[in-house]
Amino acid sequence: MATVKKVSAIKNTPKHLLGIQNLSVLEAKEILTEAKSFIKLNRGSSKKLDVLRGKTQINLFFEPSTRTQSSFDLAGKRLGADVMTMNMSNSALKKGETLIDTAMTLNAMHPDIIVIRHQDSGAPNLLSQKVNCTVINAGDGRREHPTQALLDALTIINRKGNIEGLKIAICGDILHSRVARSNIYLMNMLGAEVNVIAPKTLMPKGIDNLGVKSYTDMKKGLDGCDIVMMLRLQNERMQGSFLPSKREYYEFFGLTPEKLKFAKKDALLMHPGPMNRGVEIDTKLADDINVSLVKEQVELGVAVRMACLKLYCK
């Protein structure tokens, strides 16, 4: 009998990870399965593999980032790649170089993977058209943050066993959030029901067409939810007069132990970080290990990024 060769969904499709929107269910599941295998490795004492030995990974960060950048950095190193991180927020762009020029310069150095974070939506797509290597989106504008959604999915699967059939609430500044968008696509794709909760000024138009139910009331929106994802409220939004005050926001949309009771009894709390304690989340709740998955998210983030790097790098 002929042996059945394991077929990778990703190897047969374009080599960039630009967003969950471009991903098929098979691809998403393949990444998650691969990531699972790295969890144990990351917890062990010897963490280094050589699957990406000889490969060059450039982290191109046009926007400041702590956890995503360090997570990608570590992921690449653990797989044996040579990792270079370029902090672009005060670099060539200020000298008038365009994204394309920067890309072409880097491309000439023959990297195998470019991990990009950019403040403009669609920048990774543009980059991917101009370089010869794999492009992985580490967050673009308010469009997508695919690895964040994937790590969130892995965290949920790790705790709940499965995503299918769960009810997930995403609360906060949906309008400006790429994390919310990527999670909406991925959780829907994996069979969850998604509620989004935000004040009207922070709710994007046409969100219902993305396959979610939208609420402005935490009580209604959290009802029956298994997972509560809180989003960071960016302080700069206050100046744009999206909201009257932090105090008022916390009153109606901040997650407190009382509001969490609207969700299911065993509901778990997630946050992509960094957190504004006392603005979108009660500080004790954020640290409650029985409820909060925040630390686990960060941990599994490395595993997910390792999986992405491994699967997408040719």
Place this chain on the structure above:
Amino acid sequence: MKEKILTNLRIVDPSQEIDEIGNIVIDETGKIKSIGKGSETSKSVEKINLKGLIAIPGIVDMKAFVGEPGFEYKENFRTLSQAALAGGVTSIVTMPNTKPIIDNVSMVDFIIRRGRDKAKVNLFPCASITRQVEGKQMTEFGLLKARGIIGFSDVNKTIQNTELMSRIMNYASDIDVLIMQHAEDYELSKNSCINEGEVATRLGLQGVSDIAEKIIIERDLSLLSKFPCRYHINQISSKNSLDVIKKNKSNGVKFSTGVSINNLSLNQNDIGEFRTFLKLSPPLRSEEDRLSLIEGIKNDLIDVIVSDHIPEDEESKRLPFAQAATGSIGIETLLSLSLELYHNDSLPLEKIIKCLTFNPAKILKIDKGTLKKGSDADICIFDLEKPWMVKAEDLKSKSKNTAIENRKLQGKVKMTLLKGEVVYSD
């Protein structure tokens, strides 16, 4: 020049409500001598048989940007006129947002001379409504008009200051100048680059609501009822704006309205994954909006179809969507893309031609857009059925930022005449 006769054409001239097979006779001075069936001619004439083709008055495009002066690398008078003639456009209203801006008399003299030397089309330059298009102080309407300015426009900028706008209208009403407004409330449109809605949400781009357009139209039409000047809304893009226009027209307010062929033929979904050539102002909106604009033309709420020809070099477009320049070229494809609306049964041919010829000429008060006896023989002759595909590299514009690359169109210009002379033939 010898007398010419163009024979066996289907002549469509909305200015005379003509749609018939016949001949066009052009006299030695380049004027139309006669049109119709029984056109008698002497023997010593040049005879051109154009059986199966349609003749319409040369198209009048009310909104195009010519790069001169200051942006010659994007477009110049020569390339613009080549593109125009290949599209059957013989009269162009040029925008004043050049570098320097056309807001003073000496600039007007310059571009009129320059255009006369380099361009082979009729040029009708606009000056800006406000100095440096800053929206602060009105330009010298009277002096500029006397030097040959056809109308006033801040192009894709809007006069935000209501007091200033009321004064502009008040002043303009006395000296019979045309004020062309771009309708966009800046506070509402801040940082936006696309229509507000699902597409913007998916692409993660800042959207602008159609309210930003509507609110300015409502404001201006309120002012207009008090200060009745010649007022034209450059381009509308939404159903909401049409409702306002309808209400005001039925109340007897007099003004005119334009629409870009892009907003009639494309919608926000065509932007796909960040196609910056489709970043336009006003933005492409929903399919419902597009269909309502077609209805607007049918019901005479919209008078003019423009190309909104904005040449942009590749560098300005090869950027993340939010940073990329706004606009697309379109003067060469204006007619062909408009004919798509005929072929897909959206609009009757006569109506399309009217919005491209007679209506703009009427608004501008120029003796163009007609094949009446005695007028200049500016004629566009096209094959209504000919299929072709838009290829950016084949377009004559210096910039290649077409919004309809690879689109399959039906109907193509075969010949363009300017004052009786064949200036383009395919």
